[in-house]
Amino acid sequence: MIEKLQALEDKYEELTKLISDPEVIADQSEWKNLVKAHSDLEDVVAVFREYKKAQSGLDDVRSMLNEKIEDDLREMAELEEDELKEQIEALEKKLKMLLLPKDPNDDKNVIVEVRAGTGGDEAGLFAGDLFKMYSRYAEKNHWRLEILDAHYTDLGGFKEVIFLIEGKGAYSKLKYESGVHRVQRVPDTETSGRVHTSAATVAVLPEAEEVEVDINPNDIRVDVFCSSGPGGQSVNTTQSAVRITHLPTGLVVSCQDEKSQIKNKEKGMRVLRARLLEKYQEEQQGEMASTRKTMVGSGDRSERIRTYNYQQGRVTDHRIGLTLHKLDWILQGELDEIIEALSTTDQAEKLKQVDA
Numbered sequence: 001m002i003e004k005l006q007a008l009e010d011k012y013e014e015l016t017k018l019i020s021d022p023e024v025i026a027d028q029s030e031w032k033n034l035v036k037a038h039s040d041l042e043d044v045v046a047v048f049r050e051y052k053k054a055q056s057g058l059d060d061v062r063s064m065l066n067e068k069i070e071d072d073l074r075e076m077a078e079l080e081e082d083e084l085k086e087q088i089e090a091l092e093k094k095l096k097m098l099l100l101p102k103d104p105n106d107d108k109n110v111i112v113e114v115r116a117g118t119g120g121d122e123a124g125l126f127a128g129d130l131f132k133m134y135s136r137y138a139e140k141n142h143w144r145l146e147i148l149d150a151h152y153t154d155l156g157g158f159k160e161v162i163f164l165i166e167g168k169g170a171y172s173k174l175k176y177e178s179g180v181h182r183v184q185r186v187p188d189t190e191t192s193g194r195v196h197t198s199a200a201t202v203a204v205l206p207e208a209e210e211v212e213v214d215i216n217p218n219d220i221r222v223d224v225f226c227s228s229g230p231g232g233q234s235v236n237t238t239q240s241a242v243r244i245t246h247l248p249t250g251l252v253v254s255c256q257d258e259k260s261q262i263k264n265k266e267k268g269m270r271v272l273r274a275r276l277l278e279k280y281q282e283e284q285q286g287e288m289a290s291t292r293k294t295m296v297g298s299g300d301r302s303e304r305i306r307t308y309n310y311q312q313g314r315v316t317d318h319r320i321g322l323t324l325h326k327l328d329w330i331l332q333g334e335l336d337e338i339i340e341a342l343s344t345t346d347q348a349e350k351l352k353q354v355d356a
Helices: 002-016 022-026 028-065 070-097 120-140 168-179 235-239 261-285 286-296 327-331 338-356
Strands: 110-116 142-153 159-165 178-184 196-206 221-225 241-246 251-255 306-309 314-317 322-324
Touching: 002 028, 022 028, 028 070, 070 338, 110 120, 120 142, 120 159, 120 168, 120 196, 120 261, 120 327, 142 251, 142 261, 159 168, 159 322, 168 196, 168 241, 196 261, 221 261, 241 261, 251 261, 306 327, 314 327, 314 338, 322 338, 327 338
Parallel strands: 178 306
Antiparallel strands: 110 159, 110 196, 142 159, 178 196, 221 241, 241 251, 306 314, 314 322
């Protein structure tokens, strides 16, 4: 591992020189690639340097302990030795995690699809609550959010809402949100005060670049129709909504959020590319495909990854057995504690596989 880390540090130093070279800067395309490669190595190199410094300190302390020194100095040196050994152990674990193969989609933007599941109007309202939660989380991270398509319910919720989130690390954080989310609460329309259980499904797809998914124009059929739902007279009476069918796979995407047919088609193609990328990746990794399908499920109450209980003010993530009594806080977009716990568990499982 040390040899590999040293090679990465050498590469990092080489890149540091290159990105400052005027001749390299002149070629903006190449320079951007080098800057990205330099940035990708930054974290692991910083931790490796910290590790080497701690290891050097430990060598010095052990050398001191091999000499004849006064008792009080020996006691201090032994205490420092223990601290450095703990520090080195923690840094080694961190380095192992940083060396784990990176998910190639982690740096991508995401397309999130939230759909009302079991529960009628209440499920639609809950889908709206989830959309607000992700909107606030995106805002907190200074990410840009754009609605690609939305189908509203009469009470102001969503039958379905599809949106794009653009920002650094968006997929790496939001990928754990795929699955069935369940809510337990007393609806506003419930006169007897009885708690209802409803569900909504969330699917998080990495956005695909055009170069990653090449769609032959002859492989798609585009149908246009009048939009429905809120949007005013011009949206509802002109054929601005678009339905795109990918003939080889049968995938269908519709988009009606914009007044312009052209813009709706552009948004629809972004969603189609994301779904095709996911389909191709799932075909290549059958195990991942079955795992995701199990997680996303059908929207039934019994299939869940997380429960939001309003009566008790708690949120429980069933995959890792984490319960937080911070419902209001989480619905305001404070998702970091849950996401970090999921990420840590995921990394720990990967480490076990590496060490096995």
